[in-house]
Amino acid sequence: EVQLVESGGGLVQPGGSLRLSCAASGFTFSGYEMNWVRQAPGKGLEWLSYISNSGNTTYYAASVKGRFTISRDNAKNSLSLQMNSLRAEDTALYYCARGYTGGFDDWGQGTLVTVSA
């Protein structure tokens, strides 16, 4: 069974940093592209970042480019999102999602990030 489990969320002050992790199991992690997607409370979905299966290629949404960094460790079946210079508008539930023929076929349960003084 495919499992994606996010962790690392919490309350952080504006300007602060957090590192989110996504532990993958139940599939060959190194064979799949991965993404981060967030959802602000009561709002829609926002794609944030993509990483290729090897980790050599990454893409970012304009809203987080230069502040967030996606990475992966295929040996540890782990995906990460380093988030710096956090703003109030970054408050959201953060999901990791597995890429599959363009769609995202498996999602974690999400980890909540709250940016507030």
Next chain:
Amino acid sequence: DIQMTQSPSSLSASVGDRVTITCRASQSTRTYLNWYQQKPGKAPKLLIYTASSLQGGVPSRFSGSGSGTYFTLTISSLQPEDFATYFCHQSYSTPHTFGQGTKLEI
């Protein structure tokens, strides 16, 4: 960026109804269009990928069609468990973008 516009934003329907949700893209996404269902407090679930391919385990009452800039998600006969929010998602180019969602209510 490709803008995705769903309609309607909300929809009231009854069990057994046939329902269609539309998604329009601001430019062509070919068939790189996916549909998700999200229930309260849960992660999105992939229903349809590449416009018309049914994800494994998804009931056949769900179907998708379209290409280019116009796409539809149809539920042929609504079941009680189908009341949820539905999102379209273009994966043709980065940044990936989602529609604003369609809330399907009883």
